[in-house]
Amino acid sequence: MELLAQLATWSLVAFSVVLFLTQLLAREAGHWIGRHQREARGSGDAEGTGLVVGGMLGLLAFVLALTLSFGSARFDERRKGTLAEANAIGTAWLRAEAIDHPRGREIARLLEDYGQTRKDYVTALRKSSTIQEINERSSALQSVIWGHVSAIARERTDPVVVSLMVSLNDTFDMGTAARFAHDTPFPPPLFWLLIGMAHISMAALGYQLGLKGQKSHIIATLLTAVWTAVIVVILDLSAPRLGTIRTSVAAYDWTLEGFKAGIPIPPPPAQ
Numbered sequence: 001m002e003l004l005a006q007l008a009t010w011s012l013v014a015f016s017v018v019l020f021l022t023q024l025l026a027r028e029a030g031h032w033i034g035r036h037q038r039e040a041r042g043s044g045d046a047e048g049t050g051l052v053v054g055g056m057l058g059l060l061a062f063v064l065a066l067t068l069s070f071g072s073a074r075f076d077e078r079r080k081g082t083l084a085e086a087n088a089i090g091t092a093w094l095r096a097e098a099i100d101h102p103r104g105r106e107i108a109r110l111l112e113d114y115g116q117t118r119k120d121y122v123t124a125l126r127k128s129s130t131i132q133e134i135n136e137r138s139s140a141l142q143s144v145i146w147g148h149v150s151a152i153a154r155e156r157t158d159p160v161v162v163s164l165m166v167s168l169n170d171t172f173d174m175g176t177a178a179r180f181a182h183d184t185p186f187p188p189p190l191f192w193l194l195i196g197m198a199h200i201s202m203a204a205l206g207y208q209l210g211l212k213g214q215k216s217h218i219i220a221t222l223l224t225a226v227w228t229a230v231i232v233v234i235l236d237l238s239a240p241r242l243g244t245i246r247t248s249v250a251a252y253d254w255t256l257e258g259f260k261a262g263i264p265i266p267p268p269p270a271q
Helices: 002-010 012-041 046-098 102-123 130-155 159-183 188-212 217-238 250-261
Strands: none
Touching: 012 188, 012 217, 046 102, 046 159, 046 188, 046 217, 046 250, 102 130, 102 159, 102 250, 130 159, 188 217
């Protein structure tokens, strides 16, 4: 699986081509076996074979639907996680700016760096050496930020300080949740089940066609292409750092833009 993942990281098109060709080979192997059995023993039980092949294709379709639902859920989890984290960072920054304390302004400045760091984490490539560095920098920023808010809490115990502590705690929790969603791999047993069933089904289809003395290369190739496209989309949805379906970082960009705008303090209303 690691080799296939590396191939997909290098080029999703290359991964698709390899998957498509291996399925074609499986179908041609099944067709060759079915044709030779037909020549040696006659037509064979083509009707019974058709029922079995139909059941296998139906089961493959069910597995594809199941894994597609799984991949969509994982993608949605990552998308919601990044939005929740960006909102939590923005809320903590606003409360840090409003606390009227020198350490509060330093916390706000550190949160700006923290937001950019979390954005870099989401956009990092798979197996990139920078991922570990980003995680270490995130942990270091969390420690410094929490040290500042702890110092403020020793001086003041008003609700504003408590609300800042709660916001920062939520921010760090959202960071952990986002990291968990991005680092959890696609389950290898489910991956091999999907790939194995696709190849076995194609081999069985080829066997049935060979047993009947039929070729149907165009229709069978079209079916193989459809299976390949669906499998690639499923893997792309499930893996956060593969292919072209990536988690959007627009929420982080909007939050960082808000930091640049600052908080203008309007004059008091006229009496």
